[in-house]
Amino acid sequence: MNKKISIILIIALSLFFTETIYANELTTPSGISISDVERFVDDYAHEYIGETTAGASIVILKDNKVVLSKGYGYGDIENQIKINPNTAVFEWGSVSKLFVWVSVMQLVEQGKIDLDEDINRYLPKGFLTKLTYDDPITMLDLMNHTAGFEENIFxxxxxxxxxVKSLEEGLKIAEPNQVYRPGKVVAYSNYSTSLAAYIVQLITEQDFNEYVDEHIFQKLGILDSTSYLSLGRNEQITKNKVNGYELIEEGDFKLSTPYYMSMYPSGEINGTAPDLAKFAMALMPQSENENVLFEDENTLVTMLSQSYAINENVPGIAHGFWEYDGKFKGLTHGGNTVSFSSNFHIVPEENFAVIILTNQASESDITYGLTKELVGEKEIDEVKLADLPNSQITEGTYLTTRRMKSGFLNLYYYLLPLTVKSLNANEIEVSLVGMKANYVQTYPNVYKMTKGSTMFIPTNVLYFSIEDGEVKQISTSISDYLPLDKNIFWLTISAVLFIYCLVYFIASPFVLIVISILNRRRKKPSIKIRKWVYLLNIVGTAFIVNIILLVIRMLSNSDRGYFEVFPQIVANYVLTILSVVFIIFILVNWKKATLMKLQRAIYLLSIVTIVILIFLLITWQFYS
Structure with missing residues (x-):
């Protein structure tokens, strides 16, 4: 009897402890068991690696421990060299910005930076030369990307x-115009971040990369990464750097180009996923009451608290970190260069982090798609449709605030607008560069993504600011969108007119050659006006060739210095002057020449066409 009782007790205790262990089993914020997370990630990555993603290094943290560190795919596709997660070096891209904001908060803690102070207090007098507004720019504006700077690709x-130039010289060369009033619009800005890093450099009297190495890398034991990769130095890091690729089509990858920055604090860190994981661990609750990065733990709390939001029901910005509306509040930042993509995501209240580095340009299937699966999505509460505005008010075409408004590249953004279409009273479809996503209204004018392309995951919540029955601004934690500032009719007319000029001046040299041959055969006497018309048409063709070459060069490699395209800008001026001269000579000889009606019509058409082309070039800023 005692034996039977003992067996029953053992079974009962076994069941109790099993249920207790199961109940307390660690999971990701989305609910995936940590014991099963490797299989889940393997299955997920298998779907994309080699198809839409060249390779990846993934690290997952839970409760200050690494629960997964694994490489997928190839760091060198041609030679079939697999990614070693412990040594493979990637470009972190804009994840590098987080190290700027930690540096700033370290100086805030020391009383050397006031987040609400005008940054001109810290900069040399007259350093910023293209400010439009008298409103001061604060360090918080730089952190929140609300300083008002336009994008500058060059x-x-x-x-x-x-x-590559020094940080100071790079900032002077690439200074953008201030096109928005400070504090009013989120316009993601590499310049703002690098300017903040320069302020750190001025205050500490230490090159920023050296500051990061001493005050962040060394403190965290980051050994296989560098904030400023330079050939001839960091030989081991350079040796371990994997190749970067561009996706040509599914399963077909093209070796991409290296990426170097004068404004390196915005995106130049090269390193391993485990090193970035050390940084993530330092930003989350510690097992002991000691913070590696800050003297006062309240500084970390402040840094990870919200510093900007347009509405209480939408994620905003936390001192440079993007807030993410997941199952639990996330703090994140993505990164992209011409060859690499990355995503850094922490969930402090769950003591969880996921770091994904890929050697694939513009990758989102794993960087954002896998992250979403791991951190989970907040359930959408049921809402009363009667209390919400009809979604039809959101319909329209919008342009990102992160764009060039000065120079010929402003035209590029009109070719890639964000469009919003109402699906029903409470749901919209958002489209960008051929990709689409559906959003449902959860609060008045707040829309949450429900399905669609992974590229929309970082902006999974949209807020529409409505005034006088019209959308004035779409807000996200990364960059805002503003209504199209040019009439659709005018944009269509511009496109039609340019296509007409393109066809005319491509065809005109061949037509003129044929006419010249026929005139010679018929032995028709040459007249002065004909020569000037021919020259005018040649100038028109030269305009078209110059513009096409400019477009091809920018599409093939947008990472250029302005000096590289400056000769083509000058060429537009020269061709314009020649056009004016030839038109004057044509008009002077107009009355002297004996012309048939058809000749007059053709000559007049050449003048009108080149005037239209020059007008379009002026309108679209091809002279700057």
């Missing part, structure tokens, strides 16, 4: 290291 990144 002189941000280079394919060759020898073009």
């Amino acid at each position: 002189d941000t990144g280079y394919a060759n290291e020898y073009r």
Whole structure:
């Protein structure tokens, strides 16, 4: 009898402890068992690696421990060299910005930076020369990307290291215009972050990369990464760097170009996923009452608290970190270069983090898709449709605030607008560059993503600011969108007119050659006006060739210095002057020449066409 009782007790105790262990089993914020997370990630990655993603290094943290560190795919596709997660070096891209904000908060803690102070207090007198508004720019504005700077592609990144300048010189060369009033619009800005890093450099009298190495890397034991990769130095890191790729089509990858920056604090860190995991661990609750990065643990609390939000029901910005509306509040930042993509995501209240580095340009299936699966999505509460505005008010075409408004590249953004379409009273479809996502209204004018392309995951919540029955701004934690500022009719007319000029001046040289041959055969006497018309048409063709070459060069590699395209801008001026001269000579000889009606019509058409082309070039800023 005692034996039977003992057996029953053992079984009961076994069941009790099993249920207790199961109940307390660690999970990801989305609910995936930590014991099963490797299989889940393997299955997920298998779907994309080699198809839409070249390779990846993934690290997952839970309760200050690494629960997964694994490489997927190839760091060198041509030679079939697999990614070693412990040594593979990737470009972190804009994840590098988080190290700027930690540096700033370290100086805030020391009383050397006031987040609400005008940054001109810290900069050399007259350093910023293109400010439009008298409103001061604060360090918080730089952190929140609300300083008002336009995007500037030129002189941000280079394919060759020898073009890199010092941080100070790089900031002076690439200074953008201030096109928004400070504090009013979120316009993601590499310049803002690098300017903040320069302020750290001025205050500490230490090169920023050296400051990061001493005050962050060394404290965290980061050994296989560098904040400023330079050939001839960091040989081991350079040796361990994997190749970066561009996706041509599914399963087909093209070797991409290197990426070097003068404004390196915004995106130049090269390193391993385990090193980035050490940084993530330092930002989450510690097992002991000691913080590695700050003297006062309240500084970390402040840094991870919200510093900007347009509405209480939408995620905002936490001193440079993007807030993410997941199952639990996330703090995140993505990164992209011409060859690499990354995502850094922490969930402090769950003591969880996921770090994903890929050697694939513009990758989102794993960087954002897998992260979403691991951190989970907050359930959408049932809402009373009667209390919500009809979604039709959101319909329209919008442009990102992160765009160039000065120079010929402003045209590029009109070709890639964000469009919003109402599906029903409470649901919208958002489209961008051919990708789509559906959003449902959860609060008045707040829309949460329900399905669609992974590229929309970082902006999974949209807020529409409505005034006088019209959308004035779409807000996200990364960059806002503003209504299209040019009439659709005018944009269509511009496109039609340019296509007409393109066809006319491509065809005109061949037509003129044929006419010239026929005139010679018929032995028709040459007249002066004909020569000037021919020259005018040649100038028109030269305009078209110059513009096409400019477009091809920018599409093939947008990481250029302005000096590289400056000769083509000058060429537009020269061709314009020649056009005016030839038109004057044509008009002077107009009355002297004996012309048939058809000749007059053709000559007049050439004048009108080149005037239209020059007008379009002026309108779209091809002279700056």
